[in-house]
Amino acid sequence: MTEPSQPVLSIRHAHKRFGAIHALQDVSLDAWPGEVLALLGDNGAGKSTLVKCISGLHALDEGEIHLHGRPVTLASPTAARAAGIETVYQDLALFDNLSPAQNFYAGRELSYPAWLPRPLRFLDKAAMRKTAAEVIDRLQVRLPHPDAPVAMMSGGQRQAIAVARATVFARNIVLLDEPTAALGLREARKVLELIARLRAEGNAVILITHNMDHVTELADRAVVLRQGRKVGDLKPDQSSRQDLVSLIVGGEA
Amino acid sequence: MARQTENGLGTTNLAQSAQGPKGDATTRLALRLLSAGPLLILVLLVLGIAAVTPAFAKPINLGNILAQTSVIAIVAMGQQLVILTRGIDLSVGSNLALCTVVGGLAYQATGGTLPVVLAMLATGALVGAVNGLVYVHGRLPHPFIITLATLSICRGLALALAPGHTTMRGMPDPIAALGSQTVLGLPLGVLVVVLVAGLLLVMTRMMVVGRWITAVGGNPQAALGMGIPVKGVLVAVYVISGLCAGIGAVVLAGRTDAASPVYGQLLELDTIAAVIIGGASFLGGRGHLGHALIGAVLIGVIRNALNLHNVEVFYQMVAIGLIIVLAVEADVLRSHLEARARVQQARGTA
Numbered sequence: 001m002t003e004p005s006q007p008v009l010s011i012r013h014a015h016k017r018f019g020a021i022h023a024l025q026d027v028s029l030d031a032w033p034g035e036v037l038a039l040l041g042d043n044g045a046g047k048s049t050l051v052k053c054i055s056g057l058h059a060l061d062e063g064e065i066h067l068h069g070r071p072v073t074l075a076s077p078t079a080a081r082a083a084g085i086e087t088v089y090q091d092l093a094l095f096d097n098l099s100p101a102q103n104f105y106a107g108r109e110l111s112y113p114a115w116l117p118r119p120l121r122f123l124d125k126a127a128m129r130k131t132a133a134e135v136i137d138r139l140q141v142r143l144p145h146p147d148a149p150v151a152m153m154s155g156g157q158r159q160a161i162a163v164a165r166a167t168v169f170a171r172n173i174v175l176l177d178e179p180t181a182a183l184g185l186r187e188a189r190k191v192l193e194l195i196a197r198l199r200a201e202g203n204a205v206i207l208i209t210h211n212m213d214h215v216t217e218l219a220d221r222a223v224v225l226r227q228g229r230k231v232g233d234l235k236p237d238q239s240s241r242q243d244l245v246s247l248i249v250g251g252e253a
Numbered sequence: 254m255a256r257q258t259e260n261g262l263g264t265t266n267l268a269q270s271a272q273g274p275k276g277d278a279t280t281r282l283a284l285r286l287l288s289a290g291p292l293l294i295l296v297l298l299v300l301g302i303a304a305v306t307p308a309f310a311k312p313i314n315l316g317n318i319l320a321q322t323s324v325i326a327i328v329a330m331g332q333q334l335v336i337l338t339r340g341i342d343l344s345v346g347s348n349l350a351l352c353t354v355v356g357g358l359a360y361q362a363t364g365g366t367l368p369v370v371l372a373m374l375a376t377g378a379l380v381g382a383v384n385g386l387v388y389v390h391g392r393l394p395h396p397f398i399i400t401l402a403t404l405s406i407c408r409g410l411a412l413a414l415a416p417g418h419t420t421m422r423g424m425p426d427p428i429a430a431l432g433s434q435t436v437l438g439l440p441l442g443v444l445v446v447v448l449v450a451g452l453l454l455v456m457t458r459m460m461v462v463g464r465w466i467t468a469v470g471g472n473p474q475a476a477l478g479m480g481i482p483v484k485g486v487l488v489a490v491y492v493i494s495g496l497c498a499g500i501g502a503v504v505l506a507g508r509t510d511a512a513s514p515v516y517g518q519l520l521e522l523d524t525i526a527a528v529i530i531g532g533a534s535f536l537g538g539r540g541h542l543g544h545a546l547i548g549a550v551l552i553g554v555i556r557n558a559l560n561l562h563n564v565e566v567f568y569q570m571v572a573i574g575l576i577i578v579l580a581v582e583a584d585v586l587r588s589h590l591e592a593r594a595r596v597q598q599a600r601g602t603a
Contacts, residue, residue, distance in 0.1 A: 078480040093478050095471035097538045106468045107479030111461050119462035119485075144598070145281075151591050154599035187599060 006069050007032050008172050008204040009054070009085075014063035016049055023049040025228040027063075031173060031204040036195060038219035038236060039208045040248055045225040047208050051175050054206075055087040056080030067172055081108075084171030088162045088179055096151035100143065101132035103150060104165045135164050139197055156187025163194050173204045180211065192218055216241055226250055277597040284590050287583055291532040291547045295554065302558045309561055312438060320432070320440040320508065322553035324349075324501045327449050329524040329531075329545035331497030334457070334490045335396070336528050337470040339537030340388075342491065343400040345498045346520030347407035348380045350513065352502030354411045357421035357512030366425040373506070374499040380407060381495020385488035396491070404521065411514035420513040424506050431507030442504045446546075449500055453493075453542055466490060470538040526573060527552055530580045534587075551576070 007030035016024040024046050031037050041047045052058040054065065056074040064071050067083055074080040080087070094103050105128045111121035136143060141160045143153070150158055159179055166174045176195065180188035192214060198205050199220075209215060215222055215236050224232035224247040232247040234240055286293075303310040328345050335342045352373040359372035384403055388396045412418050431441045457463035465486045469476045477483050498517075506512050524545075531548025533540025552573060559569045 077478055081480070089478075093472070093475035095468050095475060097467060097471035102464065102467075106464070107476070107481045109461050109464055119460070119465065119482075119489075121461050122459050123461060123464060144277075152594045152598070154595050157598055184599065 007066075008068060009206075010066040010069070011050075011054070012064045012066065014050070014053065014065075015061045016046075016053060016058060017061055023228050024053070024060075024063075027225065027228070027230045029223050029230065029233070031206055033204050034199055034202050035220045036199050036205045036207055036218055038215045038222040039206055039225070040215065040222055040244065041225035042248055044227075045248075046228040047225055048177065049228075050225070051087065051177055051206070051208060054080070054173075055085060055175055081169060084169075085173050085175065086166035086170035087175040087177070088159075088166050089177050094150050094158055094162055097149050099147050099149055100136065100161045100164075101129045101147075103161060104128065104132045104135075104168055108169070131168060132164075135168050136161075139164050139167065139194055141194070154187065155183050156190050159183060159187070159191050160194055163191065163198070167198055167201075167203070170203060173206065174198055175206045175208075177208045178210070179207070180209065180214065188214075212241060212245065215244070224248055277594065280590050280594045280597060284587065284594070287587050287590070288532065290583055291530060291544070291551065291580070295547055295551050298551070298554055298558075302554070306558060306561050309558060314557070314561075316435070316438060316440055316443075318550070318553045318557045319443045319446075321557070322549050323440070323442040323446045324505045324508075325520070325523050325527055325552065326446045326546055326549035327504060328494075328497050328501040328520060329527040329549045330449060330453055330542050331494035332521075332524040333528045333531075333533060333540055333542060333545040334453075334466060335494050336525070336533060336535065337537055337540050338466060338487060338490050339470060339473070340396040340487070340490070341400065341525065342381075342384065342494045343397065343521045344380060344384060344403035344407055345494060345501075345524055346517035347404045347411065348377055348495055348498040349502045349505065349517035349520060350515065351380065351407040351411040351414075352376045352499045353506045353512035353516055354415045354421070354514050356502065356506060357424075358414065360423070360425060360512075361416075361421070364425075366427045369425055369428060370503055373502045374496060377495040377497070377499020377502065378492050379495070380498070381492040382488065384495065385491030388491065389484045389487050408514070415512070415514040418514065420511050420515070422511050424510050424512070428503060428507040429510045431504055432510065442508055445500065445504050449497065450542055450546065457542065462486070462489065467538075472538075523552065524549075526577055529584075530573075530576055532580065532583070534584050535581065536584075 009031040011027060011029050014024050014027045027046070027050060039047050039050065049058065053060050054074070056077045056079050059075065065074060066072065072083055074083060074085070095106055098106060110124040110127050111118065112124055113121065136146065141164055143157060145152065150161060153161070163176070163179065180191050183191060195205060195207065195218060207219060216238060219236050222232070222234060222236040222244060223230060224244065226248065232244070234243070236244055308314055328349065332342055332345060355376045356369045356373040359368045380403055384396065384400050387393065387399045391399070393399055415421060431445065434441045436444060457466065465481050468481055469483050469486050473483055505516055527548030528540065528545050529535055529548065530551055531544030531546070533544040555572055556569050559572065
C-alpha cells in the first residue's frame with residue numbers, strides 16, 4: 001500500500017467537560033488508513049468519552065474533528081454513520097430476534113420505491129441478503145446457521161457479526177470498544193483475525209482494549225490517555241510494553 | 254414458528270459446514286418442535302375432539318367456531334404487534350364497545366353504511382393514538398397504565414353515549430351481512446379476518462415499518478442507536494391495535510346486528526391469551542401474526558368442544574388458564590434451549 005498523505009481522522013485539541021470533571025483535556029490524535037490504532041488508558045482515563053465524541057454520542061466542548069482533512073460536526077450517531085464512521089460497542093447493539101443479514105441493515109434497510117415515505121417502502125430483501133452474505137464470506141466469519149436469529153449464536157459469532165456490520169458501512173473508520181472483553185480465548189482470537197482483515201482492506205481501525213497482548217500483537221500505534229490527557233503516542237512492541245503499562249498507570253518508567 | 258427465519262442467508266455461498274456437534278442438531282430440532290407446538294396441539298386437538306364428538310366436525314359447527322373466533326382473531330392480531338414491542342393493550346375490549354356505540358349513533362344520524370364503518374374505524378384508531386402518544390410522550394414506564402386508563406375511559410364513554418345506556422338494535426344491511434351471509438361456506442366475518450391478516454402480513458413481512466417493529470421489540474436501545482424512529486413505531490403499533498379493535502367492532506356489530514356498550518368485556522384478556530397460547534413471547538421480541546391466529550382458533554376450539562360436552566363455563570376458564578401456563582413454560586424452555594445453542598456454537602465452531 002502506498003503511504004497515504006493525510007490521516008482519515010484527525011482530532012485537534014479536543015476538550016470535553018462533564019460538570020467539574022475535565023474528561024478530555026487537549027487531546028489530539030490521527031488515525032491512518034490501513035492502521036490499527038490502539039487507544040489505551042485505565043478506567044476513567046477518557047477513552048470511552050473520546051470514542052463517544054467520534055461516534056456522535058457526545059459533542060466536543062472545544063476542538064475539531066477532521067475527516068480527510070475537512071472539519072466535520074458529528075451531532076448524532078446517525079450523522080457519524082453518514083460520515084462513514086462505524087462503531088462496535090462493547091454491549092453489541094445487536095437485535096437478538098433478527099438474522100445476521102437483518103441485523104446488518106436494521107435502521108438503514110434497502111427499500112423501494114423511493115417516492116413512498118420510508119416506513120411504507122418495501123424491503124429489498126434479496127439485495128440485503130446478498131451484500132451481507134458477501135461480507136460474511138469475505139471476512140471468513142463462519143456461521144453454520146447463517147439465517148438463524150443471532151440469539152442462537154455464540155458471543156464470538158455475535159461480535160463477529162457486529163464487526164462485519166460495521167465494515168459494510170464504514171467508509172472511513174471503524175471504532176471497536178473492547179471487542180474481546182466478553183469472549184473466551186478462542187473466540188477472541190477469531191475477532192482479532194477479523195480486525196487484522198479490516199486493516200488489510202485499508203480501513204482505519206481504532207481499538208480500545210485492556211489486553212496488552214492484543215495491543216502488542218495487533219496495533220500499529222498506541223495512544224495512551226491518562227486522566228483525560230494524552231500522555232503517550234508510540235509504536236507498541238515487546239520492548240515498549242513496559243513503557244506502555246507505566247504510561248497507563250502513571251508510574252515513572 | 255417462534256423463531257422465524259424468513260430472511261436469512263441460507264441460499265448463498267456461505268460455508269455451510271454441517272459438522273456442528275450432534276448436540277447442536279438436537280437442540281435445534283427441539284426448538285423447531287417447540288415453535289411448531291401450538292399448531293401441532295391445535296391439529297391434534299381438532300382430530301381428537303372430532304373422533305369423540307361427532308357434532309364437532311360438522312361443517313356448520315366448524316363454521317360457527319370460526320365465526321365466533323373472528324372478533325378475537327382480528328383484535329388479537331393488533332395485540333400481537335403491541336406485545337411484540339414489549340407492550341400490552343388492555344383497552345381493546347372497551348375500545349371495541351365504544352366503537353360499536355359510536356357506529357350505532359352514526360347509523361341513527363345518517364342511516365348510511367359507510368359513515369357507520371368509518372365512525373367505528375376512526376374511533377378505534379383514535380383511542381389507539383391516545384394510548385400510543387400518552388405512552389411515548391408522557392414517558393410512562395409501561396403501557397399497562399395508559400391502556401388501563403383508556404380501558405376505563407372507553408367503557409364509561411360507551412355507556413354514557415349509548416341512548417338509555419343500553420344496547421342499540423339494528424345495523425345497516427351490508428354490515429349485518431357479515432354475520433348472516435356466507436361465501437364458499439365461510440361466514441363473511443371470517444373473510445374479514447383473512448383480509449386483515451393479509452394486510453398485516455404485507456406490512457410486517459415486506460415493509461420497512463414491519464422490520465422496525467420487530468427491531469424495536471428485539472432491542473429498543475439498539476433501535477434508537479441505529480436511527481430507527483422508536484417513538485413513531487410505538488405510536489403506530491398502538492394505532493394499529495386500536496384500528497383492529499375498530500374492525501372487530503364492525504364484525505361484532507354485524508354478527509349481532511346491534512351496538513352495545515357492554516360488548517368486548519374481557520376481550521383484552523382473550524386476545525392476550527390468544528397471542529401467548531399461540532406461541533409468541535410475552536416479553537416481546539418474538540412472535541408473528543400466525544401466533545395470534547392459532548391462539549384465537551385454539552381458544553375457540555376448546556370452548557366449542559367443552560360446550561358440546563356441556564361442560565360448564567367456569568371449567569372452560571380453568572382450561573384456558575392451564576393452557577396459558579403451559580404456553581409460558583414453553584417460552585421459558587425455549588430461552589433455555591437458545592442459551593444452550595449459544596454455548597454449543599462457542600464450543601463447536603468458533
